[in-house]
Amino acid sequence: MFEPMDDLIERIARHLRRPVQIDPALDGRVMREISALPTPGGATALRKAWGWLRRPHQVTLTPLGGLAAAAVLAIVILLSRMGSTPPAPPLAESRAFQFVLVAPRATHVSLVGDFNDWDATRTPMLRTGREALWTVVVPLMPGRYHYAFFVDGSRWLADPSAPVARDEDYGEPSSVLTVGGGS
Amino acid sequence: MTRTGTRAALPLLVAMVVAGRATAQQPDPRLERLDTAARPTVAALVDSARAAMLPTEPLVQRALEGATKRAAGDAIVAAVRRLAADLGHARDALGPTASPAELTAGAAALRAGASQATLAQLRHARREPLTVPLAVLADLVASGVPVDSAAAAVLGLAARARDADLVEFRRAVERDIALGAPPAAATAAAATAADVWVNAGARQQRPGRP
Amino acid sequence: MGIHSVGTSDAALVRRVQTGDAGAYADLVARYRDRLGRYALHMLGNREDAEEVLQDAFVRAYRSLGCCDDPERFGAWLYGILVNRCRTAGARAARRARRFVHDPAALETAPFAGPDGRTEWDDTVRWALARLPSDAREAFLLKHVEELEYEDMARLTGAGVSALKMRVKRAREQLQAMLKEAERV
Numbered sequence: 361m362f363e364p365m366d367d368l369i370e371r372i373a374r375h376l377r378r379p380v381q382i383d384p385a386l387d388g389r390v391m392r393e394i395s396a397l398p399t400p401g402g403a404t405a406l407r408k409a410w411g412w413l414r415r416p417h418q419v420t421l422t423p424l425g426g427l428a429a430a431a432v433l434a435i436v437i438l439l440s441r442m443g444s445t446p447p448a449p450p451l452a453e454s455r456a457f458q459f460v461l462v463a464p465r466a467t468h469v470s471l472v473g474d475f476n477d478w479d480a481t482r483t484p485m486l487r488t489g490r491e492a493l494w495t496v497v498v499p500l501m502p503g504r505y506h507y508a509f510f511v512d513g514s515r516w517l518a519d520p521s522a523p524v525a526r527d528e529d530y531g532e533p534s535s536v537l538t539v540g541g542g543s
Numbered sequence: 544m545t546r547t548g549t550r551a552a553l554p555l556l557v558a559m560v561v562a563g564r565a566t567a568q569q570p571d572p573r574l575e576r577l578d579t580a581a582r583p584t585v586a587a588l589v590d591s592a593r594a595a596m597l598p599t600e601p602l603v604q605r606a607l608e609g610a611t612k613r614a615a616g617d618a619i620v621a622a623v624r625r626l627a628a629d630l631g632h633a634r635d636a637l638g639p640t641a642s643p644a645e646l647t648a649g650a651a652a653l654r655a656g657a658s659q660a661t662l663a664q665l666r667h668a669r670r671e672p673l674t675v676p677l678a679v680l681a682d683l684v685a686s687g688v689p690v691d692s693a694a695a696a697v698l699g700l701a702a703r704a705r706d707a708d709l710v711e712f713r714r715a716v717e718r719d720i721a722l723g724a725p726p727a728a729a730t731a732a733a734a735t736a737a738d739v740w741v742n743a744g745a746r747q748q749r750p751g752r753p
Numbered sequence: 754m755g756i757h758s759v760g761t762s763d764a765a766l767v768r769r770v771q772t773g774d775a776g777a778y779a780d781l782v783a784r785y786r787d788r789l790g791r792y793a794l795h796m797l798g799n800r801e802d803a804e805e806v807l808q809d810a811f812v813r814a815y816r817s818l819g820c821c822d823d824p825e826r827f828g829a830w831l832y833g834i835l836v837n838r839c840r841t842a843g844a845r846a847a848r849r850a851r852r853f854v855h856d857p858a859a860l861e862t863a864p865f866a867g868p869d870g871r872t873e874w875d876d877t878v879r880w881a882l883a884r885l886p887s888d889a890r891e892a893f894l895l896k897h898v899e900e901l902e903y904e905d906m907a908r909l910t911g912a913g914v915s916a917l918k919m920r921v922k923r924a925r926e927q928l929q930a931m932l933k934e935a936e937r938v
Contacts, residue, residue: 368932369925373897375878382790386804387782390811391775399773400818474604477573478611503873504648504678506608516612523685523717529605529622530614536651536685538678538710594799596883598876640884643876 455539456497459507459519461485464492466511471496473507473534480510500539508534577606581616588623597630598643601650629653636662637673648677655684661694668702675706679713686717688726696734704737712737767824770815782811785828789835795894796839798883806842810835832899833909836891843887881931885924888912892920893928 459471469485475498476482485494494509506525509517518524518533525534574582574589585606589599602623609619633649634641636659641649649662657680665673676697683693700709712733719729761780769777786807793803793810814821814831821830882890895906896917903914910917 368929369897372878372881372928372932375874376791376795376882376894376898380787380791380794382786382794382800382804382807384783384786386786386790386808387779389808390782390815391779393808393812394775394778394815397812397816399775400771400815472611474601474608478604478607480611503644504651504674504681506604523682525685529625530609530612530618532612534608536682538675538682538713590800593879594801596798596879598873598880600873600876643873643880 455500457500457537457539458495458497459485459509460521461494461509461517461519462492463494463509463511463517466492466494468512469494470510471498471507472510474503474505475500475507480513485509500537503539505537505539506534507537508532573603573607576610577619578610578616581606581619584620585623588620588627592627592630595631597627597634598646600643601630601647602626625654626650632659633662635659637666641666642672642674644674645672645677648674648681651681652677652684655681656690657681657684657694661698664698665701668698671706673701675709676701679709682713683716683730686720686726688716688720688730692727692730696730699734700737708737762825763827764824767818767821767827770818778815781827781831785811785831789832792832792894792899793835793839795882795898796887796891797842798879802842806838807835809842810838813838829905829909836895836909840887840891877932881928884931885927889920889924889927892917893924896921 461469463469469487470480471483471485472478472480483496483498485496487494507519509519511517516532516534519535522535522537525536574586577585585602589602589606592602593599605626606619606623609622614622629650630646632653633646636653637645637649652662653659661680662673662677665676669676680693680697683697684690696712697709700712704712715733715736716726716729719733720726724732763781763784766777766781770781789810790803790807793806794800797803797806810831814834821827823830882893885893891910892906892912895901895909896903901909903917906912906917907914912920
C-alpha cells in the first residue's frame with residue numbers, strides 16, 4: 361500500500377533537510393580569492409552604515425513569522441538531540457522469509473547478511489525439533505542480498521538451498537537471495 | 544514572509560546551522576568496525592561513489608561483510624573498489640537513469656560474467672525496471688548456467704515476462720539442476736516453458752486477440 | 754574561522770566588511786557555508802561541483818557587497834546569487850559527473866569529506882531528485898527543503914509565483930511516480 365503523496369513528499373523533504381557538511385577548507389579558498397579584491401562598498405557604505413546606526417529599529421514578528429521561527433527552533437532542538445541517524449523506515453511492504461539450516465552438532469547459529477549490516481549478533485537462529493533444524497524468519501524488502509550462516513562463532517556456511525554468491529571476495533562462502541517486488 | 548519576519552528568522556537560521564554542523568560531524572558508526580588502516584580508504588571510496596551518484600549502501604555492506612569475516616584491510620578495500628567499479632560499468636551500460644537497485648543488480652550480473660552489451664540489450668528490451676531480470680541473470684550463472692545461455696534466456700523473456708515470472712523461471716532452472724539436469728539444458732527447457740506461460744498470460748490480458 | 758558569535762548579525766558583519774574588515778567576511782562564509790552548500794549539493798548532485806559553485810557565489814557576493822542594499826537580508830541576497838550560479842553550472846556539472854564515472858582512477862584518490870547519507874533510501878532519493886528537470890528540482894528544493902515562501906522564491910529565481918507553483922506540483926508528482934517505480938523491485 362503506497363503512502364499518500366503528502367507523507368511521501370514530507371519524508372523526502374525531511375531527508376533532504378538533513379545537515380550537510382561542506383569542507384571547511386572552502387573558507388580559506390574564498391578568503392584567499394577575495395584578498396586580491398578591493399574593499400567592497402567604500403565611502404558610500406560608510407555613510408549608509410552611519411545612517412543605519414543613527415536610525416532606530418524595531419523587530420516585530422507576524423503570526424506567520426512566529427510560527428516559522430517556532431518550527432525552526434523545533435528543528436534546532438531535534439538536530440541537537442540526534443546521534444547517529446537511523447535508516448528511514450521502508451516505503452514498500454516487506455515480506456517474511458524463513459531461513460533454515462540443518463546443523464545437529466551446532467550450539468549456536470546466527471544469520472548474517474546485507475540485511476543486518478553483517479552483524480553476527482543481530483539475528484540468532486532458533487533450534488527446533490529433534491532434527492536440529494535452525495530457523496529464523498526475517499522480513500525483507502525487495503532487493504538482492506548476500507548472506508551466510510555463522511555457526512558456533514567460528515564457521516561460515518552457505519545456504520545449501522540458495523544460489524552461491526559468485527562475487528565472493530573474502531574466501532568464505534555466501535549465498536544470494538533475490539526478493540522481487542509484486543509486478 | 545515579511546521583512547520583519549525574515550529579520551527575526553535569520554538569527555534562528557544561524558542557530559540551525561550551528562546545530563546542523565554539530566550533527567553532521569559525527570562519524571558513521573558502521574565504518575568504525577573497519578580497522579584503522581582500511582577505514583579512511585573505504586570511506587573515501589564511498590564518498591567518491593556518492594559524488595559520482597552511484598549507490599553507496601552496497602559498498603558499505605561489502606565492507607561490513609569483510610569486517611565480520613575478519614578479512615584483511617587490503618582485501619576489504621579491494622572488494623569495495625571492485626564493486627564501485629562494477630557499479631560504474633553497470634551505469635555505463637544501463638544509462639544514467641538506472642535506479643540504485645538496477646545498478647546493484649547490474650554490477651552482480653557483470654561480476655558473474657555478463658557483458659555490458661547484454662545489460663544494454665536488456666535496457667532496450669524492457670521498459671519496466673531491470674532489477675529482477677539482472678538479478679535472475681546473476682543467480683543463474685551462480686547456479687552453474689553458462690553465462691551465454693543465461694543471457695539469451697533472460698533476454699528472450701525480459702520483454703514480456705513480469706518480475707514474478709522471471710523469479711519462477713529461475714526457481715524452475717534451479718530445481719532441474721538440483722535433480723541432475725545439465726544447467727544449459729535446464730535453462731533452455733525452463734525458458735521454453737516460461738515462454739508458453741508468459742504468452743498465455745498475455746493472451747488472457749487481451750481477450751479476443753490472437 | 755567558524756562562527757564566533759551567534760549574536761553578531763549579518764548586517765553588522767557586512768558593515769565591517771564594507772569598512773575594510775575583510776576578516777569579518779570569513780564569519781559570514783562560515784555561517785552560510787553548510788546551509789547554502791546543502792542546496793548546491795542537492796541541486797547539482799555532486800560535492801565537487803557544489804563546492805566550486807559555493808566558492809564562486811561567496812566571491813561574487815563579496816565583489817558586489819556594495820550593491821547589497823539591505824545588509825540585514827544578506828542571507829537571502831547571497832542565496833539569490835547561489836541559485837543563479839547553480840543554474841549556470843547545472844549543465845557543466847552533469848557532463849563532469851559522467852566523465853567521473855569513466856575514470857576508475859578517480860575512485861582511488863578521492864578526499865574524505867564525511868558521510869552524509871548511507872542508506873538505500875538516500876541513494877533512491879538522490880537518484881529521483883537527479884531525474885527531475887532542473888527547474889522543477891530548483892523549485893522543489895527551495896519550497897520543501899529550504900522552506901521559502903513563494904514570494905521569496907519569485908524574487909530569487911525571477912519566475913512568477915504561478916509558474917513556481919506549477920514546477921513544485923510537477924516535481925511532487927514525478928517524485929511520487931519515480932519512487933513508486935523504484936519500489937517495484
